[in-house]
Amino acid sequence: MLSERRLEVLRAIVQDYVGTEEPVGSKALTERHRLGVSPATVRNDMAALEDEGFIAQPHTSAGRIPTDKGYRLFVDKLAGVKPLSTPERRAIHNFLDGAVDLDDVVGRTVRLLAQLTRQVAVVQYPSLTRSTVRHVELLSLAPARVMLVLITDTGRVEQRMVDCPAPIGETSLADLRARLNSRVVGRRFADVPQLVQDLTESFEQEDRGTVSTVLATLLETLVEETEERLMIGGTANLTRFGHDFPLTIRPVLEALEEQVVLLKLLGEAKDSGMTVRIGHENAHEGLNSTSVVAVGYGSGDEAVAKLGVVGPTRMDYPGTMGAVRAVARYVGQILAES
């Protein structure tokens, strides 16, 4: 096992490297941190840390930089979550309080998180399957054309046009609307399929075609929109990665454009608590030199979606984790209120 001081050396290396972006040597370390030992001793410790794979040197005779494994140890054992400062906390409140609808909440959250962490922010829209139904509305727009509107408890609204096989009267439509709502309101979207499966049969023969078409569209919407939507922002922060990174930024931007990749990324995060994935721990190749800090958020106890940031492995983990957690909590509150 590593001695106390060696851990301290690792912590110092991570902190310095995160600050300076340059490999850190033994002498510089002893100067900036009160380790109480000489550079030579630190060198021995560094050699040990390197043997264990926590740090590496880019070239012989250069300083050391932390490896993914080193960051992992740092995050797990050495670093706490830095609480936000009061001004930052206030900024979150001010910024999020003005939101008018769900799109706006998500949009503001993304910008806020990007600004706070100075990294790329990713926010997932509240999932349909984990939300509950607040209301289902059916609007007759034309004789044989119905618009289906789904409203969730998190404020999300989905709508879909339905072309009916036959015209349907206002009365029947109102009937369908009422029955549908009485069955599903307050229930989770995931349960809707079972709840409506035998609904068609209770209608007159002439309306059954239309009813079943509407229901089919409803179920289809549930499936399609399970493939979640998300919003990203702060990509300009990628340019801070370092002056040498035109090559590194490319695959990251590409990965960020693929919603599928991002959704998988967030999906891999634990439902509760914070998840940090460092460098090669990310399955996607383009993100091998980035870390992802993600956390679930929700209007109640349960997470309805996730949000997080993507940044260089060399990031300020305590600060980033603090910001992500604080934002997630407050967004949860906002959703609960609306």
Place this chain on the structure above:
Amino acid sequence: MLSERRLEVLRAIVQDYVGTEEPVGSKALTERHRLGVSPATVRNDMAALEDEGFIAQPHTSAGRIPTDKGYRLFVDKLAGVKPLSTPERRAIHNFLDGAVDLDDVVGRTVRLLAQLTRQVAVVQYPSLTRSTVRHVELLSLAPARVMLVLITDTGRVEQRMVDCPAPIGETSLADLRARLNSRVVGRRFADVPQLVQDLTESFEQEDRGTVSTVLATLLETLVEETEERLMIGGTANLTRFGHDFPLTIRPVLEALEEQVVLLKLLGEAKDSGMTVRIGHENAHEGLNSTSVVAVGYGSGDEAVAKLGVVGPTRMDYPGTMGAVRAVARYVGQILAES
């Protein structure tokens, strides 16, 4: 005025530079283009073009590159709009035909355009003010809580929660819904304010507070959402800008993150026909080394929104313009059908 051949030389310079990204010299020009004259002659022409400000040399004794003014002349006089190839055309249809709702249409359009032009694509959502009202729906979610849903002829849906000062009965709500719809359906959103202004008075005293709150929210929504939404994609293509551009890419990414900037950018484009803004013609500083190709699209004759691409001034103008125009036309068709 410039002689015919000098224009030809300019065209050749633009084409070569767009292809190679390197300053083009007189010798290379005569080799790649059948100009029928010697390098020396071309040099004279180039000197003339430089005097007029159409081309410039990065350093003495290097080849020439077109200036913004040069590109302008090229676009206005020398270049046509390159029609798309049949496979490209088919790709557009295949890609856009599967869209299920407006979000999906816009999302697909952005990706398509980015892929086709290999540049950054920007697509504005159909504007509320220029669309017409298809339906206004009021849903009573709780005794004193109403959800307002606006549906446009372009498939756009906006919803907003309204907290009412007093509970309102289903009958009154149905009444309001009916009167509201009879006044505004088929009308342009821009005209809605006048159309509803005296509506409150026709209600019973007890409901007036609620009615006027609902109407106020409706008008507020119109105002807020006039500030249009848009979607961008293909930012990864920015990395193709050239290997030296980590400095140039930064302000562009920043500009792209500011919706306001982009909206202004698209707003400056003409309503009909294609608009090309080259380099410094763009007001925003971060976009001084980019060109914007934008065009309006709509479900009918009239543009309801705009879309375009942002790329380096050194772009393939004919091809880009062709792609932008083709995509805009087809999106218009899709919207008209839905």
Place this chain on the structure above:
DNA sequence: CCTGGCACTCCATGGTCACGAGTGCCAGAT
């Protein structure tokens, strides 16, 4: 008005060299 030739400019490339930061190791001190 075009062309070939010529002298000139200047960027890009690549090699050499000195510098300095950093290392590993060892012998001696604690």
Place this chain on the structure above:
DNA sequence: ATCTGGCACTCGTGACCATGGAGTGCCAGG
């Protein structure tokens, strides 16, 4: 057993310089 100071060594960085080649402007002649 552990820390420390010293020392030789490695290598990347930046400065400096020479070379080559692409491109230019200009001029005299067709």
